[in-house]
Amino acid sequence: MCSVIDDRTLRARLRDAAIEIVAARGVDALTARTVAQATGVSAGSVINHFGSMAGLRQACDEYVAAEIRREKHKAMAAGTDLDVIGALREVQVAPLVGYLAAVLSEDSPAVARLVDELVDDAVGYMEQGVAAGLLEPAADERARAVVLMAWNLGALVMNRHIHRLLGVDLTAATGTELAPYVAPVMELYSKGLFTEAFRQRSATAFEHAATPDARRGREGS
Amino acid sequence: MCSVIDDRTLRARLRDAAIEIVAARGVDALTARTVAQATGVSAGSVINHFGSMAGLRQACDEYVAAEIRREKHKAMAAGTDLDVIGALREVQVAPLVGYLAAVLSEDSPAVARLVDELVDDAVGYMEQGVAAGLLEPAADERARAVVLMAWNLGALVMNRHIHRLLGVDLTAATGTELAPYVAPVMELYSKGLFTEAFRQRSATAFEHAATPDARRGREGS
DNA sequence: CGGTCATCTGAACACCCGTTTAGACTGGTG
DNA sequence: CACCAGTCTAAACGGGTGTTCAGATGACCG
Numbered sequence: 001m002c003s004v005i006d007d008r009t010l011r012a013r014l015r016d017a018a019i020e021i022v023a024a025r026g027v028d029a030l031t032a033r034t035v036a037q038a039t040g041v042s043a044g045s046v047i048n049h050f051g052s053m054a055g056l057r058q059a060c061d062e063y064v065a066a067e068i069r070r071e072k073h074k075a076m077a078a079g080t081d082l083d084v085i086g087a088l089r090e091v092q093v094a095p096l097v098g099y100l101a102a103v104l105s106e107d108s109p110a111v112a113r114l115v116d117e118l119v120d121d122a123v124g125y126m127e128q129g130v131a132a133g134l135l136e137p138a139a140d141e142r143a144r145a146v147v148l149m150a151w152n153l154g155a156l157v158m159n160r161h162i163h164r165l166l167g168v169d170l171t172a173a174t175g176t177e178l179a180p181y182v183a184p185v186m187e188l189y190s191k192g193l194f195t196e197a198f199r200q201r202s203a204t205a206f207e208h209a210a211t212p213d214a215r216r217g218r219e220g221s
Numbered sequence: 222m223c224s225v226i227d228d229r230t231l232r233a234r235l236r237d238a239a240i241e242i243v244a245a246r247g248v249d250a251l252t253a254r255t256v257a258q259a260t261g262v263s264a265g266s267v268i269n270h271f272g273s274m275a276g277l278r279q280a281c282d283e284y285v286a287a288e289i290r291r292e293k294h295k296a297m298a299a300g301t302d303l304d305v306i307g308a309l310r311e312v313q314v315a316p317l318v319g320y321l322a323a324v325l326s327e328d329s330p331a332v333a334r335l336v337d338e339l340v341d342d343a344v345g346y347m348e349q350g351v352a353a354g355l356l357e358p359a360a361d362e363r364a365r366a367v368v369l370m371a372w373n374l375g376a377l378v379m380n381r382h383i384h385r386l387l388g389v390d391l392t393a394a395t396g397t398e399l400a401p402y403v404a405p406v407m408e409l410y411s412k413g414l415f416t417e418a419f420r421q422r423s424a425t426a427f428e429h430a431a432t433p434d435a436r437r438g439r440e441g442s
Numbered sequence: 443c444g445g446t447c448a449t450c451t452g453a454a455c456a457c458c459c460g461t462t463t464a465g466a467c468t469g470g471t472g
Numbered sequence: 473c474a475c476c477a478g479t480c481t482a483a484a485c486g487g488g489t490g491t492t493c494a495g496a497t498g499a500c501c502g
Contacts, residue, residue: 044482134416136413158325158326158375184368187365190420198356
């Protein structure tokens with residue numbers, strides 16, 4: 001880590017231990033005593049440094065968000081990269097990604113801010129991609145960016161299932177190891193899912209969809 | 222509180238109350254006492270009926286999985302539907318979807334089995350779609366089905382962020398209310414994301430991706 | 443009527459949690 | 473040496489948790 005003043009402090013070691021615990025064992029495993037034991041100090045110390053466990057959580061959220069921001073902008077400077085998460089996985093920041101995957105389904109202000117910024121940035125360089133003729137234009141660029149971000153980050157949260165079904169650990173694998181997941185993704189990004197025939201057929205069906213009770217199943221209640 | 226007259230057994234009422242609590246307030250809010258209070262009984266009763274809180278959790282998992290299976294097959298019988306979650310949202314099973322969104326990021330055997338089955342079924346009728354010329358063929362049909370399932374269910378887990386960014390609650394909205402989310406999804410499914418120009422360019426760039434990039438040391442450990 | 447059985451209750455119990463606090467230890471300063 | 477300020481520890485405290493258990497309740501039945 002190039003930046004900053006005093007990393008190495010007990011505070012930093014506690015924070016890093018907390019991130020690793022969350023990444024490895026989930027948020028429920030993060031207690032004052034587990035992080036204290038992992039760092040080799042007493043439970044009181046973690047409260048001394050962060051005021052409370054909520055303070056620790058917030059410090060971790062903000063640190064992970066800042067670190068991911070940093071790595072992402074570095075990757076953006078090197079070259080356009082549409083897959084933010086893919087860029088993150090290439091540096092060995094596995095605990096950061098694992099932590100993010102764990103807290104993405106809870107509501108943390110710092111994480112929400114990070115997601116908002118990721119979407120904002122994605123809108124920016126996807127518009128560049130559209131202008132360069134590399135990406136299809138969208139009716140609502142921002143909405144598309146939100147959906148893509150939800151899919152990519154959502155896949156991170158679904159890591160357990162993807163690992164079971166595809167044999168790939170999104171938080172640990174790098175490069176070609178990711179192929180079983182990345183290959184279908186690229187295929188979908190390239191060709192889409194629907195054929196022209198489907199589009200024509202659904203175009204006629206859309207008028208029925210406008211009327212709210214064009215449901216095919218019978219309503220239960 | 223409504224009185225004695227309720228056709229459901231106490232066991233069923235406890236299970237439904239637990240599902241609603243998880244859907245509304247998250248898994249952390251599910252305690253023996255909260256579900257007991259919501260049902261108007263004592264905490265001991267819930268343990269009496271389910272053996273333990275883990276038993277309650279498992280009963281809820283299996284019930285929700287079975288119910289979603291049932292609704293999905295009903296929708297499948299009526300007509301081909303690619304968007305499983307979309308089909309589920311159309312019947313008023315909001316607590317079921319909310320519960321699913323909450324437990325999808327944990328590891329429950331029953332939920333894992335459900336996800337596996339959803340993927341299996343998706344593979345089946347996506348192959349039909351390909352044969353009918355409605356869907357693009359995939360190099361690995363199963364892998365594509367897994368990715369699509371991860372995206373759709375992952376979006377459910379990311380509901381909080383989608384609601385914040387798009388103003389849509391995926392677990393509650395129905396029909397045209399979902400447009401801000403469904404519209405970009407349909408666009409991506411139709412046109413994809415990459416243009417032909419992008420595909421040609423990235424074909425040449427693939428060789429560079431094979432060589433691992435500069436590895437960065439990580440200090441402070 | 444009394445007996446039986448299952449159900450449900452309310453009060454315990456042991457455990458783990460975050461947090462507090464008194465005291466021990468450290469190193470620097472006169 | 474004494475003094476001081478800061479840091480860390482160990483042991484508590486209060487609260488919430490899952491779970492247990494003796495007894496109240498009530499329905500069913502001979």
